[in-house]
Amino acid sequence: MKVAVLGCGLIGVSWTALFLVHGHDVAVWDPSPTARDGVADRIALPMAQLVELGLGKGRSRGRLISCAEPEEAAQGVDLVQENAPENVPLKRALYTRVDAAAPVDAIIASSTSSLVWSDLAVGMTHPQRFVTAHPFNPPHLMPLVEIFGRDPATVSRAEAFYQDLGRRTVRLRRDAVGHIANRLSSALWREAVNIVADGIADVAEVDAALVHGPGLRWSVVGAHMAYHLGGGPGGMAHYLSHLGPSQERRWSTLGKPVLTPEVCDLLIAGVEAEAAGRSVAELEAERDAGLIATIKARDIS
Amino acid sequence: MKVAVLGCGLIGVSWTALFLVHGHDVAVWDPSPTARDGVADRIALPMAQLVELGLGKGRSRGRLISCAEPEEAAQGVDLVQENAPENVPLKRALYTRVDAAAPVDAIIASSTSSLVWSDLAVGMTHPQRFVTAHPFNPPHLMPLVEIFGRDPATVSRAEAFYQDLGRRTVRLRRDAVGHIANRLSSALWREAVNIVADGIADVAEVDAALVHGPGLRWSVVGAHMAYHLGGGPGGMAHYLSHLGPSQERRWSTLGKPVLTPEVCDLLIAGVEAEAAGRSVAELEAERDAGLIATIKARDIS
Numbered sequence: 001m002k003v004a005v006l007g008c009g010l011i012g013v014s015w016t017a018l019f020l021v022h023g024h025d026v027a028v029w030d031p032s033p034t035a036r037d038g039v040a041d042r043i044a045l046p047m048a049q050l051v052e053l054g055l056g057k058g059r060s061r062g063r064l065i066s067c068a069e070p071e072e073a074a075q076g077v078d079l080v081q082e083n084a085p086e087n088v089p090l091k092r093a094l095y096t097r098v099d100a101a102a103p104v105d106a107i108i109a110s111s112t113s114s115l116v117w118s119d120l121a122v123g124m125t126h127p128q129r130f131v132t133a134h135p136f137n138p139p140h141l142m143p144l145v146e147i148f149g150r151d152p153a154t155v156s157r158a159e160a161f162y163q164d165l166g167r168r169t170v171r172l173r174r175d176a177v178g179h180i181a182n183r184l185s186s187a188l189w190r191e192a193v194n195i196v197a198d199g200i201a202d203v204a205e206v207d208a209a210l211v212h213g214p215g216l217r218w219s220v221v222g223a224h225m226a227y228h229l230g231g232g233p234g235g236m237a238h239y240l241s242h243l244g245p246s247q248e249r250r251w252s253t254l255g256k257p258v259l260t261p262e263v264c265d266l267l268i269a270g271v272e273a274e275a276a277g278r279s280v281a282e283l284e285a286e287r288d289a290g291l292i293a294t295i296k297a298r299d300i301s
Numbered sequence: 302m303k304v305a306v307l308g309c310g311l312i313g314v315s316w317t318a319l320f321l322v323h324g325h326d327v328a329v330w331d332p333s334p335t336a337r338d339g340v341a342d343r344i345a346l347p348m349a350q351l352v353e354l355g356l357g358k359g360r361s362r363g364r365l366i367s368c369a370e371p372e373e374a375a376q377g378v379d380l381v382q383e384n385a386p387e388n389v390p391l392k393r394a395l396y397t398r399v400d401a402a403a404p405v406d407a408i409i410a411s412s413t414s415s416l417v418w419s420d421l422a423v424g425m426t427h428p429q430r431f432v433t434a435h436p437f438n439p440p441h442l443m444p445l446v447e448i449f450g451r452d453p454a455t456v457s458r459a460e461a462f463y464q465d466l467g468r469r470t471v472r473l474r475r476d477a478v479g480h481i482a483n484r485l486s487s488a489l490w491r492e493a494v495n496i497v498a499d500g501i502a503d504v505a506e507v508d509a510a511l512v513h514g515p516g517l518r519w520s521v522v523g524a525h526m527a528y529h530l531g532g533g534p535g536g537m538a539h540y541l542s543h544l545g546p547s548q549e550r551r552w553s554t555l556g557k558p559v560l561t562p563e564v565c566d567l568l569i570a571g572v573e574a575e576a577a578g579r580s581v582a583e584l585e586a587e588r589d590a591g592l593i594a595t596i597k598a599r600d601i602s
Contacts, residue, residue: 144514181514187492207523213445213482215519220591222508290521297598
């Protein structure tokens with residue numbers, strides 16, 4: 001297969017490594033020649049990590065092709081993965097260009113995290129072939145891809161494409177800002193900020209509680225299923241009838257923090273204490289090692 | 302060491318297995334003779350799982366002692382772990398009994414998930430030795446123990462005790478309903494319910510997105526640290542100045558679901574579809590296998 005990657009930032013590079021390891025030829029484009037010419041070097045680490053995970057085993061690597069224009073990248077592709085900045089007019093203009101250049105049955109997929117299908121598809125000649133396909137950072141390691149589109153056949157084809165890359169696809173019934181994962185992340189972080197702002201615990205303690213408690217459990221069992229198990233043999237029905245009212249009371253007491261300068265200072269000082277001198281690059285390397293160990297152990301990718 | 306376990310439900314049995322594997326003698330008491338006499342059989346599975354995790358290696362097992370009265374269980378102990386129902390007068394009455402019977406330097410720890418230190422300590426002769434020490438279900442597998450107490454020396458002793466059991470302790474600055482972990486869980490579940498109630502996605506898709514996305518990442522990197530990494534080389538300060546306002550807007554759009562009969566029906570039918578015929582016991586066994594594989598791979602217990 002041939003895939004076009006439009007936008008060669010962190011997410012575009014991550015997708016490129018994943019596609020190449022699975023044997024797809026990848027035509028990359030970015031308005032910055034430096035960015036697109038740097039892809040060859042920047043894919044080295046993610047490709048090595050993917051090989052460590054055993055992805056693409058037995059497949060020969062695809063070819064990396066650098067293109068000066070998006071139309072050139074879209075020639076003869078099966079799928080376009082767009083990773084441009086989160087700006088509706090900019091993305092729409094790009095779709096107009098590739099919509100005309102790509103084969104009529106090619107899927108056009110957006111990695112957008114904060115924009116929605118209905119806003120992005122406006123003006124497309126073939127909106128039925130457009131989907132949002134949102135990965136979770138770091139995209140080459142995280143199995144999740146959240147998909148929404150209006151044409152069920154296109155959505156099914158997109159799901160099959162990403163599943164072949166070892167991804168776990170999730171289908172939305174309707175488009176929503178933040179899809180599922182970022183809505184859940186935002187809701188949790190609001191309370192995580194509140195706990196710090198309200199003096200209940202420090203940043204590092206909140207993070208440690210999450211990693212060794214709910215986070216660890218949510219890497220195995222979803223939030224709904226956890227309450228089903230919490231209900232004992234009667235499951236979710238028993239849980240809701242016995243503890244539903246107390247959950248609603250708990251919801252009403254959750255915080256509504258504001259990111260005032262004081263709260264921001266607490267958060268910044270708190271993560272600095274948690275980082276304990278480790279740079280962002282060192283912390284990312286530790287994160288990747290932890291993710292790789294977990295994914296290998298659980299065989300979830 | 303000798304430990305008393307008061308209340309032999311799921312949590313009491315889980316603690317008992319953990320204490321025994323680490324070589325502590327455990328005196329168990331429950332108002333129900335059937336419950337306390339059943340402990341010997343019910344600890345078999347959690348003890349086998351703890352051995353699989355390599356916990357307590359090189360230590361000889363402690364002795365299990367069944368007691369007819371809480372005062373008897375508290376004789377000569379180093380720590381009392383109370384797991385009675387979540388009822389303030391009931392717990393206070395129990396503390397009065399063991400406060401008089403336990404050695405004066407013994408720690409009295411409550412597993413309470415929804416009550417707070419300030420309410421529970423009322424009336425104790427020695428409140429300085431009282432802490433809340435909340436585990437996360439299933440308690441013998443999950444590393445987290447959230448601790449709050451008013452006497453720093455007692456809190457430090459309690460931390461050392463649980464850390465010796467391979468636990469990851471987290472210290473609260475002040476007591477709060479739901480400590481940290483259940484507040485975060487409640488906040489996330491509110492949005493997880495909203496996504497279903499609002500027709501964005503089904504229960505099974507929400508759970509799959511969490512498990513393969515934020516849950517997996519939160520098992521490695523906390524929520525605050527994730528935004529620090531999301532800020533690139535500038536870290537949390539850069540993230541807050543650039544994306545803080547959009548997070549505040551996102552917070553204002555998160556749902557405020559109500560557990561109406563219709564929403565409850567959606568949740569119950571949704572987890573039934575997700576369970577796909579698996580019983581709660583089968584689902585628990587799968588959860589435990591996933592947790593054990595993850596904990597072994599990451600060496601986090």
